Amino acid sequence: EAGVTQSPTHLIKTRGQQATLRCSPISGHTSVYWYQQALGLGLQFLLWYDEGEERNRGNFPPRFSGRQFPNYSSELNVNALELEDSALYLCASSLVRYGYTFGSGTRLTVV
Amino acid sequence: GESVGLHLPTLSVQEGDNSIINCAYSNSASDYFIWYKQESGKGPQFIIDIRSNMDKRQGQRVTVLLNKTVKHLSLQIAATQPGDSAVYFCAENLLHDYKLSFGAGTTVTVRA
Numbered sequence: 365e366a367g368v369t370q371s372p373t374h375l376i377k378t379r380g381q382q383a384t385l386r387c388s389p390i391s392g393h394t395s396v397y398w399y400q401q402a403l404g405l406g407l408q409f410l411l412w413y414d415e416g417e418e419r420n421r422g423n424f425p426p427r428f429s430g431r432q433f434p435n436y437s438s439e440l441n442v443n444a445l446e447l448e449d450s451a452l453y454l455c456a457s458s459l460v461r462y463g464y465t466f467g468s469g470t471r472l473t474v475v
Numbered sequence: 476g477e478s479v480g481l482h483l484p485t486l487s488v489q490e491g492d493n494s495i496i497n498c499a500y501s502n503s504a505s506d507y508f509i510w511y512k513q514e515s516g517k518g519p520q521f522i523i524d525i526r527s528n529m530d531k532r533q534g535q536r537v538t539v540l541l542n543k544t545v546k547h548l549s550l551q552i553a554a555t556q557p558g559d560s561a562v563y564f565c566a567e568n569l570l571h572d573y574k575l576s577f578g579a580g581t582t583v584t585v586r587a
Contacts, residue, residue, distance in 0.1 A: 368518075395573055406564065407519070407577040420574050454518050461573040464509060466518035 366391065368467035370455050376473045377445050385440040385470045389457030393465075395419075396438040398430060401452040401469070410453075413438055445474045485582045494552040496581050498565035503546060505567040509575065510539060510550045512561045519564060522550070552583075560585045 369388045377383050389396050398410040409422040413432035427443040436457075442449055450473050458464040488494045500508075506527035511519035523534045525541050525548075532539050538551040548565050562582050566575040 397574060399577075406579040407566075407575075409574045409576065412574050414573070420572060422574070456575075458573065461507065461568055462524075464575065465521060466511075468518045 368455055368457050368465050370453075370467040370470050372470060373468070374471045374473070376475060379445055379447060379474055381445050383442045383445060383449075383472055385442075385453050385455075385472070387438045387440070387455030387457075387467060389436050389438070389455075390463070390465055393457035393459050393463065394436055395458045395461075396432055396436065397456045397458070397464075398438070398440050399454045399456065400424075401454060402448075403451070407454065411440070442472070447474050450474045484579065485584070487584045487586060488555050489586050490555060490557060492555055494550075494555045494559070494583060496550045496552075496563050496565075496583065498548040498550075498578055500546050500548065500565075500567050502567065502569065502576075503543075504569055505576075506570050507568040508539070508541060508548050509566045509568070510537075510548075511564045511566060512559075513564065513580070514561045522563075555583075555585050557585050557587065559583060 371386045395414040397412050399407040401407050411430050412420040416432050430440040432438045452469045452471050454466050454469045456466045509524040510522040512522050513519045523537050523539050525532045525539045530541050536553045540549045562580040564577050564580045566577045
């Protein structure tokens with residue numbers, strides 16, 4: 365069974381640009397979650413999508429947004445990039461709230 | 476802020492010894508807990524989970540203990556191996572709110 369896949373693996377952007385990160389959940393999982401992990405720190409919850417709807421949002425500004433597609437894959441968009449947005453962005457998927465599985469992440473570097 | 480925290484940021488253990496990693500949580504409504512292992516440059520890997528109607532659960536070389544009275548969670552790793560070197564996170568989950576709240580993590584280093 366394929367795990368959660370994220371692309372790209374690495375992304376380098378200039379301050380002020382937009383970044384788009386993608387996630388494909390495990391087959392059969394309907395919920396997708398996004399987390400931000402700054403270097404050396406824990407995981408901060410960003411967004412939760414289920415059945416195409418945004419269900420919950422963490423304490424992040426509106427320039428962090430996303431969506432979930434009919435095939436349950438998801439996209440995270442970060443607008444007006446700031447240097448402090450540099451982090452590992454992790455996507456996870458689950459069925460209901462079990463089987464919570466993470467991908468390997470996208471390393472976003474803002475210069 | 477996060478409601479889940481770990482007592483110690485680092486743990487050094489001799490290969491072959493048992494490891495105990497502790498975690499405190501503050502939300503008494505949390506009813507599902509997960510331990511993850513994260514190696515450098517990788518995403519968190521599921522280790523073991525436990526629901527609030529249990530106080531102990533065992534896996535292969537790992538045991539999770541849950542003490543709801545003092546809101547404490549621990550992960551025990553038997554016969555620690557070099558491959559166990561990683562950052563360990565506990566996470567909690569509330570019924571009807573599927574997001575996980577993570578602590579800061581404990582870095583485990585296994586000495587040969």
